[in-house]
Amino acid sequence: MNNSMIIGQYVPGTSLIHRLDPRTKILVIFFFVIIVFFANSVWSYSILTAFAIGTALATRVPLSFIVKGLKPVWFLIVFTFLLHLFVSRQGDILFSVLGFPFYEESLIQGGTLSLRFFLLILFTSLLTLTTSPIEITDAIEYLLHPLKKLRFPVHELALMMSISLRFIPTLMQEAEKISKAQASRGVDFRTGSLKDRVSAVIPLLIPLFVSAFKRAEELAMAMEARGYQGGEGRTKIRALLFRKKDYIVFFLFCLIMAATIGTRV
């Protein structure tokens, strides 16, 4: 499969970032997203950029893979920048190229907006890159725990999430398999009129739905057979545990936040 999109993809590994408690990662990202909107000076942006890139390096996932995986997003980032450059006209004219004036203010605004965008996407994709879906779900269930008091179905939501995440790769494989089988029977998914292509999807979708329903039924049966009765009184096999490295990361991150706030102008 030609899958160069990395958003949401997990790359197993053993780096420090991989081994952090998923709650640590989610909390750090949560506050990072907020703090990015506080940055407003060269220094504060530099600190956050260095932190984000440093973290990306620390995951030991090849940088080229990350950069390539953000391809669809690069387009948006560059587009945002250009839009600002050409549409908004504020501040002094810095220089002009072929008679087209470049305004100082819109250059800066376009630049910072694109940078923010880049930082947000990069940093949040590091979570899914280094954390298995199951870990993320466990962490979310834990962090949303207080909502249970408001009768919010936290456990059920987490279960739904983890089952969906678990079955996405399975469904993708299944789809690939079935589309190959139908291609062997003469279906052409790539050429032809729009109508042809739409009707080419039917032999793919029907078997996919049939097998998804069958799987769901089997899973429900297997869960009941093993005594699943919902979240009440259920214990966890993977206990989440904050370790020394998590505290160190929290401490470092607090320093980064303080430095960012401190270098605002």
Added chain:
Amino acid sequence: MELTFNEVTYTYSPGTPFEFRALENLSLHVPSGSYTAIIGHTGSGKSTLIQHINALLQPTSGSVKVGDFVIEAGRKNKNLRSLREKTGIVFQYPEHQLFEETVEKDIAFGPKNFGVDEEEIRERVNKALEAVQLPEDMKEKSPFDLSGGQMRRVAIAGVLAMKPKVLVLDEPTAGLDPRGQKEMMDMFYSLHESEELTTVLVTHSMEDALTYADEVVILNEGRKYMQGAPLDVFKRKEELRQVQLDIPEVLEFLEKIEKEFGVSIEYNKQPLAELAKELTSRLGRRDDYE
């Protein structure tokens, strides 16, 4: 049609951390009209190999020749349609590909895509149903109302109705009951003979390879490990054991007999009854053996 693999390497997801080389420098020749069995441990690259035969996969390097079609690394394939018409692939668990409202429509799906006319399609559907031993009145049923074994047969009929010249079978009997397995393998063999097909069978069953194939290819970790006539390959027991494969039970049995009684019997596909007769006559009546 003749198949030739020329130094084929195939890499999944190249340039990512998931990069995986599933075939490595594999060369293989399958003569027209032959019956070749491909054997290997799970993950050895068998399914990857056969998907090159109708250009579902394109070699990362090297080339594959199927009749007059050349499938080459880095070149766009022309005439895909006519290649796919001539190569029928029965995938693992083919019943997952059923989707039409009726059995008849599903079997007709392939021929229809290849532009066969209505009259001929109807004829082919009947013949295909007969070949897989399903009654004609099943045509109007929904394929989803059938048993697993019947669904498998319908899916196979759908491939046979394309009238391929090359028939590729990827573990076609996995998950069937033993009698169903034998029936199905016999059916493929008689089609192989009557339609003069070039058959490629991916299997875990050494017995099937010994019974039906005239050439055996052993794959290991994406490389060709051995190739030859079944009886020659299965003589090399130690080498096979090294890649977690066993020899067929009959051969194992004859080998034990030789060790125990010093009587060696040449195996050339004689039926079990004949083998037993031969054995008693060679061992002599050992009434005193009690």
